[in-house]
Amino acid sequence: QVQLVQSGAEVKKPGASVKVSCKASGYTFTSYGISWVRQAPGQGLEWMGWISAYNGNTNYAQKLQGRVTMTTDTSTSTAYMELRSLRSDDTAVYYCARDGNYFPGWFDPWGQGTLVTVSS
Amino acid sequence: SYELTQPLSVSVALGQTARITCGGNNIGSKNVHWYQQKPGQAPVLVIYRDSNRPSGIPERFSGSNSGNTATLTISRAQAGDEADYYCQVWDSSMWVFGGGTKLTVL
Numbered sequence: 001q002v003q004l005v006q007s008g009a010e011v012k013k014p015g016a017s018v019k020v021s022c023k024a025s026g027y028t029f030t031s032y033g034i035s036w037v038r039q040a041p042g043q044g045l046e047w048m049g050w051i052s053a054y055n056g057n058t059n060y061a062q063k064l065q066g067r068v069t070m071t072t073d074t075s076t077s078t079a080y081m082e083l084r085s086l087r088s089d090d091t092a093v094y095y096c097a098r099d100g101n102y103f104p105g106w107f108d109p110w111g112q113g114t115l116v117t118v119s120s
Numbered sequence: 121s122y123e124l125t126q127p128l129s130v131s132v133a134l135g136q137t138a139r140i141t142c143g144g145n146n147i148g149s150k151n152v153h154w155y156q157q158k159p160g161q162a163p164v165l166v167i168y169r170d171s172n173r174p175s176g177i178p179e180r181f182s183g184s185n186s187g188n189t190a191t192l193t194i195s196r197a198q199a200g201d202e203a204d205y206y207c208q209v210w211d212s213s214m215w216v217f218g219g220g221t222k223l224t225v226l
Contacts, residue, residue, distance in 0.1 A: 045206055047215040104210040106153040108165040
């Protein structure tokens, strides 16, 4: 079955970086894109950006431009999201989700989520 | 930037019909997707492109979209339908989510 499995929880200090992985299985990785979404405690969903698994093209949310980098490794069908200069308000559950490749699709399925806690 | 407005909460009696709205400027011209999120779990797609159900989603879930309002309808509501529901659209090269609606089944 189509599945996205994310890396485990992280605890980081302010100013540090975090890199979350998302391993895909059950479908042709390069035929889709991956979007990243985060959810702060008790809050709604915030889209962070998208990467094409076909050619590596990216589209980042303006709010995170300059702090986020999304990459893929097609040899292992894995997507990565790195967030730098972490602040306390970056504390959230981070999700990856399968998205369209050439144009917007919809998010199905989602990974199980990775809790990133930023605390001194 | 484009905004999607959802009611904070909706209540429905067991077995009755719940309707969750998602308001946006001329949202009827966009494709709307809906997600269900239960506590401690990742969101799950329940409706895509306004009114299409993914495989495995019960027929009780349906969607419509016209004018300035998209609607997710849950017929014969069950206790297991209690969750947060989010609408989503693509606008100006970015994904936008509604603020979410908490559905309570009484």
